Amino acid sequence: MSMINGFPRGRAAIVGASTYGIGQCPGVSAVDMAAKAALLALADAGIAMSEVDALYTSAPYEALGGMELAEYLGLTPKVTDCNRTGGSAFEVYVQQAALALEAGLIDCALIAYGSNPASNPPPGVGMTRQSPWEAPYKPLAPLSSYALAASRHMHLYGTTREQLAEVAVAARQWAQLNPEAAVRDPLSVEDVLKARMVSDPLTVRDCCLFNDGAAAVVMVRADRAKDCAKAPIHVLGAAHAVTHREISSMPDLTVTGAAISGPQAFAQAGVRPADIDVAMLYDAFTITPILFLEDLGFCPKGEGGRFVSGGHVAPGGGLALNTNGGGLSCVHPGMYGLFLLVEATRQLRGECGERQIDNARLAVAHGNGGVLSSEATVVLGTAATL
């Protein structure tokens, strides 16, 4: 085993990646979508389903979703996980799968997810209970929690609503270059500012979509990856940190667990934020990528608002951020983390058409779960970065 800072750098690779049903996917169940995405990712890799011996999923409405998907696909996995770190679960799966592959516990990991809340609204509330210490005050879940963090960031650092709006506008401009993105009509900073205020300082245009979508990736060891259909995208680093569950217990409202997971993942990868060609940072709300840009080290703490200003993270700007259009304009079916990994993989393969970043070699996918509660960072690279 060659471990670097607790991770087998580059020794596992993503060899298959897919999305399916982005936007509207009516008439089917969530597990139908996850299965369809899984088959597409396996075909993309040129790997038979019979090779899969580890299954990672986070079903939207079924607590025992790992078993559900194993049954549906007719698999008998050695490792089955359905973890509950929200939207960050998929970045955690990449970490866990890489370690299980390195240990020889498994040979082929399938990570899949599907959800269609827009077409098939879930009955009643989801699988989380309301906090007895917060629910009486009727915060909008999870929006008001992010709004509280945004209020603190604005208070401490002078971050403005215009700067928040720049994140939504940049996401929309990327979406306009992505035929798969669900929402592609023009959006201006003024549009965001004038949109309906939902929970100050966040308007409806500061909030991610709530639409349908499925995605999957397939991972194998680097030696097996050489024989797959497409160029392998190596996992150079992956780290995770949980700091709280509810926003009232967040240790510092302006510093997320990405300040822990990010430096660890970059150290494992042996790269710096400045080396990154494509940053896929979970954008549940416009404040979230601002916090992650700071915590991952793309800019100093407090500078995130200024960093995104002037189109710096829009197409043609200084940093390619959320090139698929993000959760804000492409897809957000409840747990978005897997789509970050798929877009990063596609960019590093050079499959992104109009939105392709030239010579992309290094990407970071940063997943967020709960209310800035769970943060997981994955650094991916082409074979040239090994």
Add this chain to the structure above:
Amino acid sequence: MTHMLQPEAEWRAHLAEGRFMIQRSRSTGGHVFYPRVAEPGTGAEDLEWVSASGAGTVHAVTVVRKKDPADSYNVVLVDLAEGPRLMSRVDGVPVDVVQIGMAVRASIIIEGDKPLLVFVPA
């Protein structure tokens, strides 16, 4: 069987009697809210109920906007003088007046037939 602390039930019983209580560890001196069976971080189980001073400062604020502005309400995080932070609401002022840094004090009201901890300007 040894007596086990019933954190939420005991807290709510105090609140129903008009008392805002928090926990304190006898060994570390640290204050704890929300109530639990051990102090977070240390695991200290020697928690006792103490009266909160009720003094606090607004740490973060949002206003949940409703179609009728009269129905809009604020949601705040309050830093208690003793240290812990909690979610609450500031009553007694228009929603837009609540600001980070505002000094507030605890108040127990009845809402929906139940006692509720809120804050008012100090």
